[in-house]
Amino acid sequence: MSHGPLDVTTRLDRLEAANRVWRRLAVASWILLGAVGVLGQAAAPPGRPAVPAHVVEAERFVLRDSTGRIGATLGWERDDVRLALHDPAGRPRVVLALGGGPGLSLLDPDGRTVRAALVIGPDGAPGLALFDSSGKPRLAAALFHGRAGAGAGAPREPAPAVAAYDAGGVLRASFGLRGSNTAGLELSDARGGGRVLVQVPPNGAPGLALRDDAGRRRATLDVLADGTPALNLNGEDGRPRAALSLVTGRAALALADRAGAVVWTAP
Numbered sequence: 001m002s003h004g005p006l007d008v009t010t011r012l013d014r015l016e017a018a019n020r021v022w023r024r025l026a027v028a029s030w031i032l033l034g035a036v037g038v039l040g041q042a043a044a045p046p047g048r049p050a051v052p053a054h055v056v057e058a059e060r061f062v063l064r065d066s067t068g069r070i071g072a073t074l075g076w077e078r079d080d081v082r083l084a085l086h087d088p089a090g091r092p093r094v095v096l097a098l099g100g101g102p103g104l105s106l107l108d109p110d111g112r113t114v115r116a117a118l119v120i121g122p123d124g125a126p127g128l129a130l131f132d133s134s135g136k137p138r139l140a141a142a143l144f145h146g147r148a149g150a151g152a153g154a155p156r157e158p159a160p161a162v163a164a165y166d167a168g169g170v171l172r173a174s175f176g177l178r179g180s181n182t183a184g185l186e187l188s189d190a191r192g193g194g195r196v197l198v199q200v201p202p203n204g205a206p207g208l209a210l211r212d213d214a215g216r217r218r219a220t221l222d223v224l225a226d227g228t229p230a231l232n233l234n235g236e237d238g239r240p241r242a243a244l245s246l247v248t249g250r251a252a253l254a255l256a257d258r259a260g261a262v263v264w265t266a267p
Helices: 009-039
Strands: 058-063 072-079 080-086 091-100 104-108 114-120 125-132 138-149 156-165 171-177 181-187 192-200 208-213 217-223 231-236 240-247 250-256 262-266
Touching: none
Parallel strands: none
Antiparallel strands: 058 072, 072 080, 080 091, 091 104, 104 114, 114 125, 125 138, 138 156, 156 171, 171 181, 181 192, 192 208, 208 217, 217 231, 231 240, 240 250, 250 262
16 A cells, blocks of 8 residues: 555654653653652451450550650551651651552651652552652653453553653653553653654554644654655644655655645655
8 A cells, every 4th residue: 555745644643642642641640649648558458357355546656665766656647547667766767558549658868758659549550659859750650541441341451651750850751551552752851841752553653753842743754554654844833844755665755835735746
């Protein structure tokens, strides 16, 4: 099957739509993990019937050593049950809590700054986040529930995503693999705007899209499923203005007007 120089724009539109999906995944990966301040521990699963025993009830327990140093605390905080393990200086370093979902957070020696967090969101999606010394997110990974599988009642396919942030907490790079096994990588500028998108769908036809600072697609490079390579240059409105492709072994060039209508081709 042959393709005209401008015919690939349909596929590129699908590429751009997929790009928006990747951005939502990357942003959502931090939204999910941003609740580390209220991480938690779920209730223990039911076991054998309890043996009658004495019951000790309290709102808070504090474990101290012989010198009075705090080693651990267990109790209610901000309407949440938390277990905290303290270092020799008495500062909390490990916290288990429930919050919006069961999770674990690891703190800096200051006892306040979260440096790593592992959480399971309300929808059951697990996530991991790493923070810098100022508590800003730098790396996040999550296993989202992607699209539903084929057939009624089929489980949702997992959609793993990884996001990297700069020192200002701005999303700069994201990678994801959707349930359809389409891999995508996006690189963003200092404002968080996506500028470069690389995607490889299941059919193995790779695509590259470059966007300007307004988010408009200005250049694309694709190799279609039938092996046809195509380069497109777009105007400020995102419409194709020049296209170069290799169709059935012959190079083809097409130029279009502002409305996207082809006005010149060669050969």
